[in-house]
Amino acid sequence: MTPLKQILLKEIAENGPMTLADYMQRALADPTHGYYMQRRPFGATGADGGDFITAPEVSQMFGELIGAWLADLWMRMNQPSPFCLAELGPGRGTLMADILRAANVLPAFSNAVQVHFVETSAALRATQKQLVPDAVWHDTAATLPAMPTLIIGNEFFDALPIQQYRKQINGWSPIVVTAEDDCLALADGENGAAPFSDALAACLPDVRQGDIVESAPMVEAAMQIAAQHIAAHGGAALLIDYGHAAPACGDSFQAMRGHEFTDPLAEPGLADLTAHVNFPLLAHIAERAGLTAAPIVEQGRFLEALGLSLRAQQLMQLSPGREMDIQTERHRLAAPQEMGSLFKVLGVAHKDMPMLAGFLPEAI
Numbered sequence: 001m002t003p004l005k006q007i008l009l010k011e012i013a014e015n016g017p018m019t020l021a022d023y024m025q026r027a028l029a030d031p032t033h034g035y036y037m038q039r040r041p042f043g044a045t046g047a048d049g050g051d052f053i054t055a056p057e058v059s060q061m062f063g064e065l066i067g068a069w070l071a072d073l074w075m076r077m078n079q080p081s082p083f084c085l086a087e088l089g090p091g092r093g094t095l096m097a098d099i100l101r102a103a104n105v106l107p108a109f110s111n112a113v114q115v116h117f118v119e120t121s122a123a124l125r126a127t128q129k130q131l132v133p134d135a136v137w138h139d140t141a142a143t144l145p146a147m148p149t150l151i152i153g154n155e156f157f158d159a160l161p162i163q164q165y166r167k168q169i170n171g172w173s174p175i176v177v178t179a180e181d182d183c184l185a186l187a188d189g190e191n192g193a194a195p196f197s198d199a200l201a202a203c204l205p206d207v208r209q210g211d212i213v214e215s216a217p218m219v220e221a222a223m224q225i226a227a228q229h230i231a232a233h234g235g236a237a238l239l240i241d242y243g244h245a246a247p248a249c250g251d252s253f254q255a256m257r258g259h260e261f262t263d264p265l266a267e268p269g270l271a272d273l274t275a276h277v278n279f280p281l282l283a284h285i286a287e288r289a290g291l292t293a294a295p296i297v298e299q300g301r302f303l304e305a306l307g308l309s310l311r312a313q314q315l316m317q318l319s320p321g322r323e324m325d326i327q328t329e330r331h332r333l334a335a336p337q338e339m340g341s342l343f344k345v346l347g348v349a350h351k352d353m354p355m356l357a358g359f360l361p362e363a364i
């Protein structure tokens with residue numbers, strides 16, 4: 001049994017069930033035992049100690065294409081200097097390192113950029129410092145500097161706690177975590193009113209009795225802060241994650257350990273817990289803050305629009321012997337049965353910004 005499970009079992013025995021959101025928060029971010037505080041989550045396989053792999057860790061092409069996207073946007077927004085390039089939840093720092101290397105073809109960009117990281121984990125901050133030594137670290141985006149800002153975030157929002165509610169005949173039951181015989185279990189809590197935000201209420205589909213709705217106040221708060229910063233200082237945000245592009249309900253709470261799905265209640269602190277991201281909600285919050293949201297697109301489509309195939313060809317010519325690997329990387333990033341469809345891309349921008357590249361409507 002993990003130490004955190006022991007602690008949670010005792011707490012629940014003493015105080016009664018805890019909300020799913022509290023459970024997720026503790027499992028991920030407990031200062032001593034939380035998953036992100038102690039584990040090295042990223043790795044290509046379970047064998048190297050990692051639990052999951054993200055797009056920047058799959059291939060350098062991901063960060064290079066985003067670097068080119070950023071450099072192009074920065075040129076078209078009249079090259080503000082200095083400007084803030086902020087990343088939410090940078091993981092190992094790989095994405096930012098690839099972005100900065102790719103954008104180096106534009107020395108004016110490299111001279112103007114100030115890199116800021118929003119990261120909770122001290123262990124990951126240390127890793128990030130090795131790859132991006134000049135970054136400035138923040139606990140939230142609220143302290144980003146007052147200057148034009150381009151924000152990126154890959155698999156950031158999925159890592160924030162959610163709370164589930166089940167629709168009952170009259171009211172909603174919060175999903176809670178209970179304890180029985182050394183096991184944690186999910187149960188329907190007391191029926192009552194659901195404290196959905198106005199933003200979430202505006203993004204719900206038709207909900208029927210028994211359906212689960214996921215609310216994520218921390219996701220909403222983080223998006224709100226980012227959107228307000230851009231509204232006040234100019235710029236844009238590019239947010240990539242797995243989730244749904246249209247209003248949806250249902251249970252998406254999941255756990256991964258060693259590249260396998262596992263029971264999210266079995267080993268708190270040792271497994272990565274996530275939920276799908278509600279992209280219409282993120283877009284709604286941005287629009288409410290006065291930003292323009294581009295249509296939500298699938299990752300595969302977005303990366304192809306940015307030139308993924310071309311970059312793969314270039315790399316294959318530059319690195320003989322790696323052709324198969326590069327093809328595999330491209331496939332993992334963009335094929336519909338891999339990350340291409342499940343992952344979505346949201347672009348939001350200040351009203352004065354030029355159009356964001358890569359968000360072509362489906363028909364074209």
Ligand code: SAH
Nearest residue numbers: 036054089090091118119120121154155159
């Ligand atoms: N973007 C990286 C890592 C994704 S994992 C990649 O694509 O590889 C999620 C990241 O968000 C980790 O760096 C984690 O420590 C960070 N994180 C999780 N919760 C956070 C929070 N509340 N505030 C800031 N960072 C957080």
